[in-house]
Amino acid sequence: MRLKIAADIAGAVAYLHSASSVPIYHRDIKSRNILLDEKYVVKVSDFGTSRSVATDQTHLTTVKRSDVYSFGVVLVELLTGQRPISLDKTEEERGLATRFLACMEEECMDTILDPQVREQGRKEEVILVAKLAQRCLHSKGRMRPTMKEVATELESFRISEMSSSVNVESEDVRSFGDMPAMISDTEYTWTNSYKSAFTSSSDTHPLVLYESVS
Template sequence: MICTKRIKDKNFQENGGKFLKNQRVRIFSEAELAKATNNYADDQKLGEGGFGSVYKGVLTDNTVVAVKKSKGMDKAQMNAEFQKEMSIVSQVNHRNVVKLLGLCLETKVPLLVYEFISNGTLSKHIHNKGSRILASWTNRLRVASEAALALDYLHSLADPPVIHGDVKSVNILLDSNYTAKVADFGASVLMSPGQTDILATKIQGTLGYLDPEYLMTGILTVQSDVYSFGVVLVELLTGEMPNSISKSGEKRNLIQHFISALETNNLFRILDFQAADEGEMDEIEAVAKLSKGCLNSMGVNRPTMKEVSDELAKLKALHQKSLAQQNSEETEHLLGESSHSFCKNASPHMNHPRL
């Protein structure tokens, strides 16, 4: 027991515990998180990434959390990854970014404790045809706008700015209200003020979503996130994954297939949902054209994340206004029918009381 305590104390100090315990972040014990996750049982596993696995846990006060645990690779490398992710998430505060609740410093490689996001990944809802959350254009547009807001915040308003580095539908989560939350900062980098790119020591990210310019040059830029977000928009529109399999069983490049459909006026043939009316068709076409801009092979020719976010916010506002107008017209129509029915059925000899 004494040896175990000494090891935990040593890990705590090496992992920056003296400094971190004075920060506004909760410090968890190793035993506390082991109990919460049923000792990291397989049935508690929520997902797996480059850094490690994420487990669902329930604390003694019944708070549900997500615990990120390293794969037990090289300690120096894992610690560097942890320090990088912690330095990013501990200073990021946005309603559309997953919150860091605390950490455990008693293990060789520290554990990160995040808020638990109950409705899983955007990818799950796009590709599981049993999910009805994305059945309407209203929800698809809203989720796209919320994710864009988070990325715009990381690029423009976070201090220092952040390049996410691995934007994909698996890293966009939906909470109990189906609000989008951007997650997983294992591939992210902090930028110096005025800096817009960084020469990566190794290519990180996910094939199909990776910026081709970044793949060729090894230079990661804020526009690399824009490209990846463009892929997510196409995924939201078509319901297909990058490098998907066509109905004939052949592999095809989703991006080329999408751009070809857009340029030959066949966009509405490849959509994963039905547009409700002409207004929605116009909005869908606008988002499709925005996606194409994000997917430009040259980063300098892509819109900024702020421009993307502003355009989606504008389309969302127009959509909500249109919905409100339709609801108002339907209400007036129903009230008119109700009034007409009442007058038709009322007796002509009815006595009206005097006030």
């Protein structure tokens, strides 16, 4: 289910970047702005800081890669079940992305993975997703993949997962914040046909795993 959620988020953002008539860059991709309904359908919300870019290619690329980095953080949250910022840690260890990249470099990824991911996920698949997150978090924007590439890779992982007939428990994945979801007037819903670009919903909740992960 976490893989499905990740693939759907990536697909939604990739659509905004590449498939819409005018490229749209969200600029505030984070778990609080990823909403799920009762069927785990993903909605990307809060377009208050988004912008359309259709002129300067350098600026376009910079903004696009910024969304990729932010998605990388969300992907790491799905892998680890941890907050993006942990105030109970030392200053240099507070950032989840920094800790994750350090674990990848030191080849100790198991120490940071959510126990559920570590125990129930296929090792090969988890490694592939972790390496993709690592690429999304590259310090140099030009070295990060595009959201279209990210979406394609995650969808291929998902298809591989489905074909392997591995059952993933979903009940522990979705967790809701304590406050009601604040939904902007315009939201994006990813569908296989790519046609239902913007919808509204009153029964959605933010994707915040760590509030229920011990």
